[in-house]
Amino acid sequence: MPLAEPDVVRRLERRRPSAYLLASLRGVGQVDLQPGLATGAVILAGLWAAGWETGLFATLGTLIATATACALAVDRGSIALGLQGYAGCLTGIALVSSLGNHPATYVLTVVGAIMCTLLMAALGTFLAPYGLTPLTAPFCLVSGVMVVGAPSFARVWHGAPAAVSSTTTGDTAWSWEALWHAFFNNVSQIFLVESWYVGLIMLVGLALAGLRVVLYAAAGSAAGIAAAWLLGAPTELIANGIYGYNAVLVAIAIGAVFMANTVWTGVYALFGAAATTGLTASLTSFFKPFGGHTFTWPFILTTWVLMAAVPLLPRLRRSE
Structure with missing residues (x-):
């Protein structure tokens, strides 16, 4: 930051x-x-x-x-x-x-x-x-x-x-309601809140920070939904925002804060957003036996790795 x-x-x-x-x-x-x-x-x-x-x-x-x-x-x-x-x-x-x-x-x-x-x-x-x-x-x-x-x-x-249990299983069928709930809940779950209208309010706040910020937040939410669906995560947990909130944070951090505004940055940010979705499931399984919580660890670890790699990736550069 x-x-x-x-x-x-x-x-x-x-x-x-x-x-x-x-x-x-x-x-x-x-x-x-x-x-x-x-x-x-x-x-x-x-x-x-x-x-x-x-x-x-x-x-x-x-x-x-x-x-x-x-x-x-x-x-x-x-x-x-x-x-x-x-x-x-x-x-x-x-x-x-x-x-x-x-x-x-x-x-x-x-x-x-x-x-x-x-x-x-x-x-x-x-x-x-x-x-x-x-x-x-x-x-x-x-x-x-x-x-x-x-x-x-x-x-x-x-x-x-x-x-909400992180081990919920159920129908993987999608509905329009589940999709738009997931999109907004991904934003509100950053603050451990499951509420689509709170997510909408927060997106308005991010829009006030600038177009680039809100676009990356929205793209990160979409990437988190897509990655979770492709991996076969339960629809209920995707809709609740459990799998997508770290993706939103990674997209904002890489795409709108720490990196220069280039096409490669956009690709890098969305890759990180998708990758952190899989990491969310892994860390949830890791913490579960002793009652721990995933919180924003997937965002932290993914962002640290992506930023640490930048000096050796010539097509990418940090923001000035």
């Missing part, structure tokens, strides 16, 4: 009284790798539309993670552009989705958001020599550990909320 340009940071810091809130709002948009205020606002509105608990915990996680970065004097540019808040946003949603709305969940969200900021710094240091960024890895690590460990603690575990 790119750092801020110096002039952008200066403009943001002139508004000191509201700089913290603006940075937090941008943090919501940075889940989709977009720092625009309008994008962040629309996506946050979509999260609240999904349910007040989802909206509340997303907001709480983002605010705490951003506040932690401010308290620790993290680079002002990364704070201003929301790069310190997005992992906390996802962590809050993951915890309330997995553990339910209980007092302990609020405490874990605060602790988790703080840990996300620390891991963002640690992973940033580790990955910098390779020209890579942490992406959503801090969220996956923090939320994964907390969710797996939660059943061991009586004051934390209150029974898992109902969730």
